[in-house]
Amino acid sequence: xxxxxxxxPMSLLRAREAVMRQFRPSLREHGLTEQxxxxxxxLAAIDTVExxxxxxxxxLLGPSLSRILRDLEARNLIERKTAKADQRRSMVSISEKGxxxxxxxxxxxxxxxxxxxxxxxxxxxxELQEMLGELEQSLxxxxxxxxxxxxx
Amino acid sequence: xxxxxxxxPMSLLRAREAVMRQFRPSLREHGLTEQxxxxxxxLAAIDTVExxxxxxxxxLLGPSLSRILRDLEARNLIERKTAKADQRRSMVSISEKGxxxxxxxxxxxxxxxxxxxxxxxxxxxxELQEMLGELEQSLxxxxxxxxxxxxx
DNA sequence: CGAAGATACTTAACATGTTAAGTGAATGCG
DNA sequence: CGCATTCACTTAACATGTTAAGTATCTTCG
Numbered sequence: 001x002x003x004x005x006x007x008x009p010m011s012l013l014r015a016r017e018a019v020m021r022q023f024r025p026s027l028r029e030h031g032l033t034e035q036x037x038x039x040x041x042x043l044a045a046i047d048t049v050e051x052x053x054x055x056x057x058x059x060l061l062g063p064s065l066s067r068i069l070r071d072l073e074a075r076n077l078i079e080r081k082t083a084k085a086d087q088r089r090s091m092v093s094i095s096e097k098g099x100x101x102x103x104x105x106x107x108x109x110x111x112x113x114x115x116x117x118x119x120x121x122x123x124x125x126x127e128l129q130e131m132l133g134e135l136e137q138s139l140x141x142x143x144x145x146x147x148x149x150x151x152x
Numbered sequence: 153x154x155x156x157x158x159x160x161p162m163s164l165l166r167a168r169e170a171v172m173r174q175f176r177p178s179l180r181e182h183g184l185t186e187q188x189x190x191x192x193x194x195l196a197a198i199d200t201v202e203x204x205x206x207x208x209x210x211x212l213l214g215p216s217l218s219r220i221l222r223d224l225e226a227r228n229l230i231e232r233k234t235a236k237a238d239q240r241r242s243m244v245s246i247s248e249k250g251x252x253x254x255x256x257x258x259x260x261x262x263x264x265x266x267x268x269x270x271x272x273x274x275x276x277x278x279e280l281q282e283m284l285g286e287l288e289q290s291l292x293x294x295x296x297x298x299x300x301x302x303x304x
Numbered sequence: 305c306g307a308a309g310a311t312a313c314t315t316a317a318c319a320t321g322t323t324a325a326g327t328g329a330a331t332g333c334g
Numbered sequence: 335c336g337c338a339t340t341c342a343c344t345t346a347a348c349a350t351g352t353t354a355a356g357t358a359t360c361t362t363c364g
Contacts, residue, residue: 038162239328
C-alpha cells in the first residue's frame with residue numbers, strides 16, 4: 001500500500017493546516033473560530049439567508065451550523081427571525097455588532113492572505129485553486145447523497 | 153473582501169471533503185474513523201513508534217491521539233508498552249487483530265483511490281500533490297510555534 | 305378537510321480539533 | 335545529591351464534525 005503520508009487526503013490535510021495555522025491566532029484574538037468567521041463572512045456578503053443556504057455557502061453541516069448560530073446569536077453578532085411565508089424557515093443576518101467585529105478582523109486577515117499569496121506566488125495560487133476545483137468536480141456525483149441525478 | 157467561497161482555505165476544505173466523502177462509508181462499515189485508519193496505516197508501516205512520533209506521522213495532535221490510542225487499545229487493535237530506557241515514552245505497535253482489520257479494509261480503500269486517480273487523472277494528481285507540498289513548504293516557519301528557527 | 309409524507313431545522317450522542325493545565329519521569333546544573 | 339527545568343504524555347474543557355433521531359411546519363393528495 002502506498003505510503004499514506006503521500007496520499008492525496010494527507011496532502012490536502014497538511015496543506016490546509018499550513019494555511020489555517022496562519023489565520024487562527026488572529027481570529028482567536030478576536031474570539032472567533034474559523035467556522036464562526038466563515039459564517040460572518042458569508043452573511044456579510046448576502047444580507048439575509050436561510051439556514052440551509054448558509055450551511056451550503058459556509059460549507060458546514062446543519063448540526064454544526066445550528067450550534068454556532070445559537071452561540072453567535074447569544075453574542076449578538078447575528079440576528080434571526082422566522083420567515084413569514086414559511087414558519088419552518090429561519091432568516092439569518094449579520095448584526096451591526098457583527099459588522100464591526102468583521103471590520104476589526106478583516107485587515108489582519110487580508111494581510112495574512114496577501115503574505116501567503118506572496119510566498120506561494122499569485123500565479124501558482126490561481127493554478128492550484130483551479131486544480132482543486134477540478135478535483136472537486138471530477139468527484140461530484142460519486143460519493144454518498146447523489147441518487148440518480150441528471151448529470152447531463 | 154474577496155468572495156470567501158473562492159478563498160484558498162475554502163478550496164482546500166471542499167477538495168478534501170470531496171475526497172474523504174469517498175472513503176468514509178467504507179471505513180464506517182469496518183467501524184473505523186478516518187483518523188483511526190490513519191493511525192493503523194502509520195503503524196503498519198513502522199513496527200513500533202513512540203506516541204509523539206506517531207502524532208507527527210499521522211498528523212494528529214497529542215490529545216486526539218491519546219484518546220484514539222486509548223480506544224484502539226481497548227479494541228485490541230494496537231498494543232502499548234512503556235520503553236525500558238525512558239519510562240515516559242510509550243511504544244505503540246499494531247496488533248495481529250489490527251493487521252487483519254487493515255487487510256479487510258485495504259482492498260476497497262485501494263479501489264476508491266484508484267477510481268479517484270482515474271477520474272482526476274494520474275498526471276494531474278501528481279502535479280496537484282507537488283503544488284500542495286510546495287504550498288506547505290512556502291508557509292513553513294511562518295505561523296505559530298517557530299520561534300527564531302535557523303531557516304537554513 | 306385530513307392524514308401521510310416531505311421539509312427545515314434542532315437535539316442528541318459520540319469522535320475529533322484545539323488550547324491549557326496536569327502528571328510522572330528524565331535532565332541539567334549548582 | 336537535590337531541585338528547577340524540560341519532556342512525554344494524559345486530562346480537561348470547549349468547539350466542531352458526523353450520523354441518527356426528534357420536532358414543528360408545510361405540502362400533497364385522496
